[in-house]
Amino acid sequence: MMKPDNTQHDNLDDLFANTEQPSPDQAFIDTLHLKLQVSLANKTTAQSVKHKRSYRLRISSYVAGFSAAAAVLAFTLILLLLPQSNSVTFASAHTLMRDSNTAYFEMHLTAEQLPIPEAFLKTQTWLDSSVGYRTDFTAANQPLFQTVSIIDESTKIIDHLHQQIYELPQRKELKSSLLKMNPGYIINKIRSDQSIIATPTEPVIIQGINAAGFTLTSTKFDLPEDATITAYIDPQTHLPLQITCIIPSEILGNLTLNITQIQWNLPIQSSIFELTSPKNYQPKDIANLKIPTQSEYINALRIFSQFTGGYYPFHPKANQKITSAITAAHEISNNPTDINTILKHANQIKASAHFFDRIAKQFIYTCEFYISLEMQNQNPKYFGLNTHANQPQAPLLQWQLDDNTQRVIYNDLTFADIHLQP
Secondary structure, eight states: OOEEEEEOOSSSSHHHHHOSSOHHHHHHHHHHHGGOOOOOBBBOOOHHHOOOOEEEEEEESTTTOOOOOHHHHHHHHHSSSSSOOOOOHHHHHHHHHHHEEEEEEEEEEEEEEOOOSSSEEEEEEEETTTTEEEEEEEEEEEEEEEEEEETSEEEEEEETTTTTEEEEOOOOOHHHHHHSSSHHHHHHHHHHHHTTTEEEEEEETEEEEEEEEEEOOOOSSOTTTOOOEEEEEEEETEEEEEEEEEEOOOOTTOOOOOOOOEEEEEOOOGGGOOOOOOEEEEEEEEEEEOOOOHHHHHHHHHHHHHGGOOOOOSSSHHHHHHHHHHHHHHHHHHHHGGTTTHTHHHHHHHHHHHHHHHHHOOOOOOEEEEEEEEEEESSSSBBBBBOOTTTTTEEEEEEEESSSSSEEETTTTEEEEEEEOO
């Protein structure tokens, strides 16, 4: 039975305020606790201390439905030190666009010299893998007609009563004009064009995100020379949030085509979450596996990018960085002569606390994963308790300071020492 002592520390600064020279093991623990969010359930018994022990890891995250391997990845990312600058390039976004499909997007067409200030033409487009793009056209909130674009074959125009008007396999000019009105045409042009020149422009706030802007130029867009296309990229997921096309018109003024509410179908492969286990650890008893949805996967990209210097998880550099960090941390912890290589990062760890806090608060625990990690050859330092983002006083990480004392860090990043009763 555990009983807290009388003092609760206010914040993490107090954790580093101790000027006494800590023991190598405790120093390792005190300086690395913010890099670990892997919680190993406490099964501390006299027998388990002497023998090989099995620990249960309970991970419940906003990335609801991730595979157990993905859950391990999400938490082992905390092993990384202060994140690098989270810069975004159009090249990284273009790679994602090329390998992905748009599941849904909206287009709003406005003109400077029209009496209607709002979008006078709006389309909603869905991707049907068996057919192609299906687009509903509306004007002044009234349905006009629907198109079904059969990829590489023909385009059918259907009125709002779902009666086919005519098909466009031969009328190339009309078909070309219609396709250019379709936002899918612009998106696919950008996806397939390898000769795009992207020039950074001013960032814009979109959906609460400070999106990076890039003006795109290419000879293959098949648009008027004075037309401009700007893509706004989420710097965390590297996915385009909005694509804006401005076409000058002598009659209507500037025609502005805004493609918004873009939803992406990213290629999800279980292999991207393969990760080498830390030395002397072996995953065991994996259960409750679920397939992630696209929205959960994209939210994971946003969280992961905080700890991978802007690389999304399936980027090889991200996997290499994570794997090496796990291995290095484990090996250093068992080599007292190398402890100083970790101690020098103490101030960086303190400075990165706000990153840890911000990400931890994004977790909404809606799904659980249970993984047992079987220790080999030695006893682990860390064990954990169930964590919930909406419970700030719930323990997040816990470890043994000595035979009678444990230290607990709570979800709000306060901590306390707990004395164990015999």
